[in-house]
Amino acid sequence: MRLDDHNVVITAAGRDFGRALAITLADLGARVFLSARTLAAAERTRDDIRSRGTGKVHAFACDLTDPASISDFAHQVAAHTDHIDVLVNNAARYLEGEDLLAVSDQDVIDTLASGATGTILATKNFLPLLLRSVKPDIITMISTAGLPGHARSTAHDAFYSAKNAQAGFTEILSKRLRPQGVRVISLYPPDFDNADPLTPDWHTTPRGPKDPLTSQSLIDCILFAISQPRDCFIKAFHFEEPS
Numbered sequence: 001m002r003l004d005d006h007n008v009v010i011t012a013a014g015r016d017f018g019r020a021l022a023i024t025l026a027d028l029g030a031r032v033f034l035s036a037r038t039l040a041a042a043e044r045t046r047d048d049i050r051s052r053g054t055g056k057v058h059a060f061a062c063d064l065t066d067p068a069s070i071s072d073f074a075h076q077v078a079a080h081t082d083h084i085d086v087l088v089n090n091a092a093r094y095l096e097g098e099d100l101l102a103v104s105d106q107d108v109i110d111t112l113a114s115g116a117t118g119t120i121l122a123t124k125n126f127l128p129l130l131l132r133s134v135k136p137d138i139i140t141m142i143s144t145a146g147l148p149g150h151a152r153s154t155a156h157d158a159f160y161s162a163k164n165a166q167a168g169f170t171e172i173l174s175k176r177l178r179p180q181g182v183r184v185i186s187l188y189p190p191d192f193d194n195a196d197p198l199t200p201d202w203h204t205t206p207r208g209p210k211d212p213l214t215s216q217s218l219i220d221c222i223l224f225a226i227s228q229p230r231d232c233f234i235k236a237f238h239f240e241e242p243s
């Protein structure tokens with residue numbers, strides 16, 4: 001599969017899943033507009049991609065808790081291109097702990113602001129560029145923590161709330177953007193193995209039926225969804241958790 005005619009925006013690509021996705025999509029020929037909370041982190045991923053010879057990559061700072069930063073990111077991307085084909089809402093601050101009282105008010109605010117408000121504002125700011133694409137897709141990395149009644153994670157209540165907000169947002173957005181041909185594709189993974197593509201682990205991570213889900217498999221899901229004909233609106237990916 002090649003993505004030479006795809007302009008892709010990815011948030012939080014400075015490390016972990018967002019970085020793995022950015023490197024993989026760039027390797028497949030996509031032009032990648034990646035952001036991280038700090039410009040330095042985004043530029044590290046950009047430089048790693050460039051050193052592989054793909055070249056079509058741009059790095060930006062974007063703090064999802066800051067509406068002005070999100071708007072700046074979208075404006076800077078718009079200075080490079082008149083459209084984007086794929087927006088990947090990957091960023092969300094993780095907050096650990098089952099005790100509501102154990103975290104600060106600021107932790108709660110930042111967790112909701114990055115995962116919930118940040119996802120909505122990133123989508124709002126990039127929607128005009130998506131609507132100029134002939135193949136617009138919005139991918140959102142949610143979590144099993146965004147599923148009704150889920151309680152297996154030790155994540156904090158605020159993280160559960162952020163993920164449930166993302167789920168509610170993408171659910172209604174999928175219906176409302178369907179007439180305009182925008183596919184809203186959500187992934188609800190349990191904890192997954194997050195190898196870096198530039199380490200040997202990427203090639204040796206076990207991917208058998210008894211192994212945890214991998215970022216490689218999640219990237220395969222995203223590639224599958226965006227490569228479908230435009231009548232195929234895959235809405236969500238769900239995964240059976242290990243018992």
Ligand SMILES: NC(=O)c1ccc[n+]([C@@H]2O[C@H](COP(=O)([O-])OP(=O)(O)OC[C@H]3O[C@@H](n4cnc5c(N)ncnc54)[C@H](OP(=O)(O)O)[C@@H]3O)[C@@H](O)[C@H]2O)c1
Nearest residue numbers: 012016017037063064065090091092093114141143191192
């Ligand atoms: N890993 C899992 O097992 C798992 C399971 C289910 C769902 N997910 C979801 O999948 C996505 C990627 O997971 P991951 O494990 O790669 O995430 P992660 O390791 O927890 O990293 C979170 C990313 O979000 C960024 N971030 C945090 N606050 C931000 C803010 N205010 N503005 C911009 N970026 C911010 C972080 O940037 P910094 O480097 O600056 O902190 C980091 O790049 C997330 O949405 C996560 O909730 C992950």
